Amino acid sequence: MEQLLQDSVLVEDYINGDESALEVLINRHSQRVYSFIFSKVFDKDITEDIFQDTFIKVIRTLKRGAYNEEGKFLPWVMRIAHNLIIDHFRKGTRMPKFEGNEDFNIFSVIGDGSLNVEGQIIKDQVEDDVRKLILELPKDQQEVLVMRMYKDMSFKEISEITGVSINTALGRMRYAIINLRKLVEKNNIVLTTY
Numbered sequence: 001m002e003q004l005l006q007d008s009v010l011v012e013d014y015i016n017g018d019e020s021a022l023e024v025l026i027n028r029h030s031q032r033v034y035s036f037i038f039s040k041v042f043d044k045d046i047t048e049d050i051f052q053d054t055f056i057k058v059i060r061t062l063k064r065g066a067y068n069e070e071g072k073f074l075p076w077v078m079r080i081a082h083n084l085i086i087d088h089f090r091k092g093t094r095m096p097k098f099e100g101n102e103d104f105n106i107f108s109v110i111g112d113g114s115l116n117v118e119g120q121i122i123k124d125q126v127e128d129d130v131r132k133l134i135l136e137l138p139k140d141q142q143e144v145l146v147m148r149m150y151k152d153m154s155f156k157e158i159s160e161i162t163g164v165s166i167n168t169a170l171g172r173m174r175y176a177i178i179n180l181r182k183l184v185e186k187n188n189i190v191l192t193t194y
Contacts, residue, residue, distance in 0.1 A: 005024070007028075008070060008073065010073075011025070015065065015067070025073065029073075029077060032074070033077055033078065033081055040085045050084050050085060050088060057084070058080060137183075138179075140162075140172050141175055141179065144169050144172040144173050145173060145177075
């Protein structure tokens with residue numbers, strides 16, 4: 001019988017005092033909501049916290065009579081979960097800071113084309129920060145870095161255009177990356193899009 005009841009009917013029943021209606025809703029959608037949260041935070045404990053906070057918010061909203069998403073219960077719950085995930089990352093609890101390790105690639109944070117609105121804003125800020133840092137580099141390092149990372153030129157092309165050997169171009173690129181890492185650390189900049 002419970003599978004036959006639509007979400008909107010169960011929501012209405014819960015608002016009218018039937019506590020078991022909420023249990024049916026949670027059981028019906030818990031796996032999807034949990035999986036969605038985990039796919040964003042990749043941490044079981046944090047997923048469980050956000051999952052609980054999501055349904056606490058759902059309950060409070062329903063009890064206040066503030067729910068107005070007729071027939072759209074699951075998308076509404078997912079939106080609440082999504083917003084709580086964003087809040088979690090804004091708090092910085094899982095936001096990795098740049099620590100100057102050798103494997104870190106500053107430019108890897110710029111390449112993700114599948115970002116949501118918040119992610120796009122953060123990505124734009126990261127790009128702006130990287131541009132400002134590049135301007136602090138010596139001109140010869142700036143030139144090689146821009147040609148390589150933004151114009152996607154080979155070191156052979158860079159050496160021909162700048163009139164230096166390939167090894168010199170490689171060296172300038174290496175020092176540009178080293179100096180960027182130092183600038184990131186010195187300015188305590190966070191380079192992340194998630």
